[in-house]
Amino acid sequence: MTNKISRRKFLKVVAGSGVVGFGVMAAGCKGDPSGAKGWIPDQYQGKGDFPVNLKGRVAISQDNPSIERDDEKCILCGQCVEACKNVMGVYGNYPLPLKNEVACVGCGQCTIACPSGAITEKRNIQDVLAAIDDDSKHVVVQTAPATKVSLGEEFGMEPGASVGKKMAGALKAAGFDAVFDTCFSADLTIMEEASEFVHRLTKAKDEIPHLTSCCPGWVKYCEYFYPELMHNLSTCKSPQNMMGATIKSFYAEKKGIKPENIINVSIMPCTAKKFEVGREELQVDDQRDMDYVLTTRELAVLLKHKGIDLNTVAESEYDSVLGESTGAGKIFGATGGVTEAAVRTAYYLATGSNPPADLFSWQPVRGMKAVKEANATIPGVGTVNIAVCHGLENARQLLNGIKEHGSKWQFIEFMACPGGCIGGGGQPKSSLPDIKQKRIAAIYKEDTSSAKRCSHDNTEIQSIYKEFYGKPLSEKAEKYLHTSFVNRHDRLF
Amino acid sequence: MAVLVDITKCIGCEGCSVACKMYNGLDFKAKPRNIKDGHLELDDNRWTVIQEFHTANDDLRFVKKQCLHCLEPACASACFSKAIQKDEKTGAVVYYPDLCVGCRYCMVACPYSIPKYQWNEQFPQVAKCQMCESRLSKGDAPACVSACTTGALISGDRDELIKKAHEIIASDSRYVNHVYGEHEVGGSEWLYISDVPFEELGFKQVSDTPVTNYSKSYLSKVPFFAAGWALFLAGLTYYNHRVEKNKKDQDDENKDKED
DSSP: OTTOOOHHHHHHHHHHHHHHHHHHHHTTOOOOOSOOOSOOOGGGSSOTTSOOSSOBOOOOOTTOSSEEEOTTTOOOBOHHHHIIIIITSOTTSSOSSOOSSOOOOOOOHHHHHOTTSOEEEOOOHHHHHHHHHOTTSEEEEEEOHHHHTTGGGGGTOOTTOOOHHHHHHHHHHTTOSEEEEHHHHHHHHHHHHHHHHHHHHHTOGGGOSEEOOOOHHHHHHHHHHOGGGGGGBOOBOOHHHHHHHHIIIIIHHHHTOOGGGEEEEEEESOSHHHHHTTOGGGEETTEESOOEEEEHHHHHHHHHHTTOOTTTSOOOOOOSSSOOOOHHHHGGGSTTHHHHHHHHHHHHHHHSSOOOGGGGSOGGGOSSOSEEEEEEEETTTEEEEEEEEESHHHHHHHHHHHHHHOOSOSEEEEESSTTGGGGOTTSOOOOOTTHHHHHHHHHHHHHHTOSOOSGGGOHHHHHHIIIIIOSTTOHHHHHHHBOOOOOOGGGTO | OEEEEEGGGOOOOOHHHHHHHHHHTOOSSOOOSOEETTEEOOBTTBSSEEEEEEOTTOOEEEEEEOOOOBSSOHHHHHOTTOOEEEOTTTOOEEEOGGGOOSOOHHHHHOTTOOOEEOTTSSSOOEEOOOTTHHHHTTTOOOHHHHHOSSSSEEEEOHHHHHHHHHHHHHHOTTSOSOOBTSSGGGOBSEEEEOSSOGGGGTOOOOOSSOHHHHHHHHHTTHHHHHHHHHHHHHHHHHHHHHHHHHHHHHHHHHHHHHO
């Protein structure tokens, strides 16, 4: 062969390319350094210490039961910091260096604020689907009042569409064994909490101001930042957990099902509920009150997975025994609603008759004002000064004032999320400005169209006290319906 | 340009590591390659990581890990093809993939085991923090520093940051009196201060002597030795050729005489 490479030719090529390579390198040619092939948002251009409006992101620990984040979707826009700091008063309100926890009340407002969908609730859809498919389990579901006026949005309905009955039908079609209404246990909560409040007003004045405790985000905030006020918190469990405890005791007994074979699922507008259900204090006889929480958004995913369209699904009533509700239970979903419902029943408990008409449309506690003040005159008890606060940054400012000057109120309602549960961290995302008002309006419309508007008028509530709990604050009620709190202050401070 | 990391101010949001991946176009989906003692370690798609530590008092601390950009980088000195060079202007220790032959001497040389390798690639490169040299040369801070909201990362002139670090330590008794990176292996551009002893936070105890010093005394003589050796061999060859040529000439002469 003529083009055979000789040993000499090969060595020449190798040595030649070596010399050329060395020459190129020595001449300063080095190509591009690695990296710098991506992008970074505009607020990170320039020197690192330039002041910018929004930047960075909140810390989310791996074991956070409420929320999680997909780093690939995070665009470092800083919206979560804005929500956590300026709306919820958490970020930046604890000292550095850290103690032993990454502070998070689980409210989920960052999931609403996140524009790229990086932060989401920690999903339990697969757990619930597995429970439904497990024939040995009796899967019970309950729906929170605020989810009934928001789930429709996920199916293209107008904001504020009331879909309670459609949701009950959809849940039955999805295979849940029983569908109960959290509005029922909201009525139960009012019975307990109003009794507790009247008791505190008359006999345990050191526990005044009475602070509501049905919002798990607010409760954890109080445990973190205001442990000295923990004894003022109502010992009542949240409606969700009152329902859970009742299902695994009263309902289980009635149906002859072992509590360990019951899986309690709730549909909540809230991500903090996912933390709440894991609390050790919320167990009775080694049984967790609740097993899984699905947010409104998760339920929409689950229904779509099952091929159920909320627009066309057949309506259904909630199942009885724990399904009847009054207007008082329904307004829990809006800021001021717990207060209004509690005052209606407190009035009845103190006087033996239903309150006057103006307490059924009690405007001072309604609306989106940060802190609302009202007073109610209850014969035999006197005038009760009330404050209603939503958004934890507002709560922080209010409580700092109370710490300094004392409280002029006897009853204060706190809701972590702006607008109350209807603006919860597990609600459908929307950029419409008046979406919260529309959901609130829908809730009050449900109240006015209800035949019964006071918790104590609920016949199923009356019968559950007759058959099981005896009376509010009885020993049995204390065991199943009341809880204690954990001082978390030294985990941050 | 240097960076001061105040470990007491880190809340573990990992915004820095996301900014790094975004800016450098790294793969977010890549599974972690190295997990040691429960801590996520650097790999070819993680040029910086946040490691979580629980101290003896059960306090939570987060430590940012990345290339420290030594003043006298052992990796650059180990690289015979000059694929790692210390940038004179910014101080960043920069890797040039076009010059790399893939020998991985840098990975062995680094006292902190920082450089990683793209084991999954057909034509693999070394991977390590570049300190965003392209941003530094424009006067911007590294991407990670820009993304830090709590002030745990600040960038600036090295001497000024060292001064600042000592001021912080002097003003707050909780801090450990040690600026990690001031003297370690001859000093680095990245400096750390902490309220927890550095050994508890996974920081390697290294000598203050630059790694390059150990080999400098004899490796610096290599070029002269190599040149001398080549000269010597060339001389030897020349001599042998001459001897042989002379011998051949002599033989030829003798042959002619015989004829």
